[in-house]
Amino acid sequence: MFPRRPAADDLDGWFTLAGICERLHAELAGDMLTFADVATKGSGLPDFNEQDRWLALETVRRLKAINPEMFILVRAIETFEEDGQPRKVTPAQFVERTIPDLSRLYDEDSSLRYVEIHNEPNLRSEGLGGSWNDGAEFGDWFLEVTALYRQRFPDAHFGFPGLSPGPASTADGRVDSEAFLSQAEAAAQQADWIGLHAYWVNEKEISDERLGFGFMDYRARFPEKLLFVTEFGNPLQPKNVIADQYARYYGMLRHVRGLGAAFAYVISSPDPVESARWAWRDEAGNDVGIAAVVGQRKYVR
Secondary structure, three states: OOOOOOOOOOOOHHHHHHHHHHHHHHHHHHHOOOOOOOHHHHHOOOOHHHHHHHHHHHHHHHHHHHOOOOOOOOEOOOOOEOOOOOEEEOOHHHHHHHHHHHHHHHHOOOOOOEEOOOOOOOOOOOOOOOOOHHHHHHHHHHHHHHHHHHOOOOOOOOEOOOOOOOOOOOOEEOOOOHHHHHHHHHHHOOOOOEEEEOOOOOHHHHHOOOOOHHHHHHHEEEEEEEEEEEEEEOOOOOOOHHHHHHHHHHHHHHHOOEEEEEEEEEOOOHHHHHHHHHEOOOOOOOOHHHHHHHHOOOOOO
């Protein structure tokens, strides 16, 4: 919760610690818990894991220590599947479940103001068929969540989420991303910014406007909107090939008008299959060679 005890004469440190304790007390009170109850009752609550709840905050602090100017985008995500089937999550339930963690980050750092609401809603595993049936229904859901969030986070910038790109796929539980986006377009226009996902599995697909260069279609649809590539990646080719592709991709995106940032998927994953496909490091902390090549910035002009 606090990396170390403040020195006796560090008044700012003690005030910071008191503020953290105050916010934590408010969260525990919402769960009808006292501080002492965390050890004895916390483990009996569903999804209650204090280590996980504070991990994101500690990660932010470590990143800011590396570079105080680093831009960090927050993603508000909830589970929309139960026993392999979509489950209904109302906007109020989504906000109730995500607001404690979002509040913790929002209150910690005044630069954490860009928030992506949910993830790939055109997938069954992400709410399709349970909480909404098409893009129009998701758009209504998204706008209601945004309105509720604005009551608590008045100066945050809320983004329409990146979709799972590509045509309809029964195997992936996906409806066509372009059709879904067209149905949700009116809601997306009301977002503060718009997210998108870009994937490829070979060199040719990097510049495909439906895959690696998917931002071109989004720019045409939303010419005045700020865009973020909130996920991109290649899960299939050798890591040395992928590393060079990512470095070139970052270099190219620097010159795209109205594109705020791009985030590779994913730094690490506890899932051994997903880790081998996507991760920049394994769970033992071993780097796979992507970061060093990207860090050379040899394609940045």
